Amino acid sequence: MVPKYGLNMEKIICETPRLILREIQPGDLDPLMSIFGDAEVMRFSVSGIKTPEQVVKIIEGALKGYARDGVGPWAVVLKESGELIGECGILVQMIKDIKEYEVSYRFAKKYWGKGYAAEAAIASRDYGFNVKSLPRLISIIEAANSASIRVAERLGMKYESDDLFHGIPVKIYSLKNPRIGGTIIRRILPSDIEPLERLFFRTVRQINVRDYTKEQVEAWAPANGDFDKWRKSFEGKSVFVSEEKSVVSGFCELEPNGHIDRFYVSADRIGQGLGRMMYQALEQEASVLKIRRLFAEASITAKPFFEKMGFTVVKEQVVNVKGIAMTNFVMEKKLPQP
Ligand SMILES: CC(C)(COP(=O)(O)OP(=O)(O)OC[C@H]1O[C@@H](n2cnc3c(N)ncnc32)[C@H](O)[C@@H]1OP(=O)(O)O)[C@@H](O)C(=O)NCCC(=O)NCCS
Numbered sequence: 001m002v003p004k005y006g007l008n009m010e011k012i013i014c015e016t017p018r019l020i021l022r023e024i025q026p027g028d029l030d031p032l033m034s035i036f037g038d039a040e041v042m043r044f045s046v047s048g049i050k051t052p053e054q055v056v057k058i059i060e061g062a063l064k065g066y067a068r069d070g071v072g073p074w075a076v077v078l079k080e081s082g083e084l085i086g087e088c089g090i091l092v093q094m095i096k097d098i099k100e101y102e103v104s105y106r107f108a109k110k111y112w113g114k115g116y117a118a119e120a121a122i123a124s125r126d127y128g129f130n131v132k133s134l135p136r137l138i139s140i141i142e143a144a145n146s147a148s149i150r151v152a153e154r155l156g157m158k159y160e161s162d163d164l165f166h167g168i169p170v171k172i173y174s175l176k177n178p179r180i181g182g183t184i185i186r187r188i189l190p191s192d193i194e195p196l197e198r199l200f201f202r203t204v205r206q207i208n209v210r211d212y213t214k215e216q217v218e219a220w221a222p223a224n225g226d227f228d229k230w231r232k233s234f235e236g237k238s239v240f241v242s243e244e245k246s247v248v249s250g251f252c253e254l255e256p257n258g259h260i261d262r263f264y265v266s267a268d269r270i271g272q273g274l275g276r277m278m279y280q281a282l283e284q285e286a287s288v289l290k291i292r293r294l295f296a297e298a299s300i301t302a303k304p305f306f307e308k309m310g311f312t313v314v315k316e317q318v319v320n321v322k323g324i325a326m327t328n329f330v331m332e333k334k335l336p337q338p
Pocket of ligand 1: 204261263266269272274275276277298301305308
């Protein structure tokens with residue numbers, strides 16, 4: 001069997017648009033040396049460049065850490081080539097006798113400046129919060145390491161304090177697990193297909209019907225959903241789902257060209273901040289994908305929400321849905337360069 005992404009029986013932690021994060025293996029020594037053995041890559045690492053013997057120890061330590069802590073430094077593999085281009089993950093650190101979880105990242109020089117660090121770090125953060133339920137994450141960064149500070153900010157981290165780490169002055173950045181508030185935003189899972197179809201149906205029929213006729217909402221969200229067609233309709237998109245106590249409460253979709261397709265919150269949870277939370281995840285994804293312009297065909301119902309998120313109306317239009325005419329608004333938002 002040809003292994004996916006050149007991997008064979010390796011434990012995959014998570015997948016992003018361009019990357020796979022998986023557990024490090026003994027066979028990774030050579031590509032890891034091109035990272036840990038490079039003085040420029042290791043400029044801001046407290047213990048400097050590493051010898052092959054030291055990297056073997058790092059690999060052994062990672063394997064033990066996976067078993068002991070369920071987290072560790074993971075190998076970052078470029079999907080298109082199967083190449084190991086960096087390491088990124090969650091390290092256990094003791095700071096003033098308190099156990100902290102640090103998001104750490106390090107990439108081979110030739111892959112700098114392409115947004116891979118932020119993409120991998122965001123995936124590690126989400127794994128730490130959503131899968132491991134860590135209460136908070138930190139980053140330990142030397143003040144002069146501005147690239148690393150930018151990645152921490154992209155993670156949503158805020159500066160917390162100045163500290164000493166192995167005798168070196170550092171800045172601590174941190175972020176609390178938003179799941180503690182009860183809601184998580186995550187990517188779609190196969191088990192979401194049916195509940196999301198019902199959510200869509202109910203929201204259109206109960207909420208959008210305030211702004212559209214019965215005939216219009218029946219064309220928009222027909223009864224007797226075709227789940228296979230519905231499942232296929234999510235392919236090729238970044239889909240974010242809000243979940244509370246294991247129940248899905250909303251979803252939104254981003255296409256690679258910046259088009260926000262469906263964006264729905266459960267009828268009983270409208271106006272309680274879920275739309276904003278999902279939008280933030282979507283805009284973060286757009287930034288990773290280097291999308292410069294987001295646009296949507298917003299319903300009359302959703303127009304004020306998109307305005308709040310910084311969108312402006314390009315034009316009002318009448319579209320034809322299964323032979324029924326309905327009004328919506330082409331809206332757009334230009335995103336700042338990261
Ligand atoms: C559009 C939708 C996704 C927004 O989600 P939501 O969870 O209700 O939105 P939030 O509660 O996060 O609101 C975020 C901000 O937008 C504002 N807002 C949202 N809907 C609004 C409305 N109808 N009128 C005025 N302001 C509105 C909120 O007041 C809030 O502002 P604040 O943070 O300054 O207080 C949701 O209302 C929905 O599912 N609507 C029906 C489906 C639909 O039309 N989808 C779009 C198809 S194109």
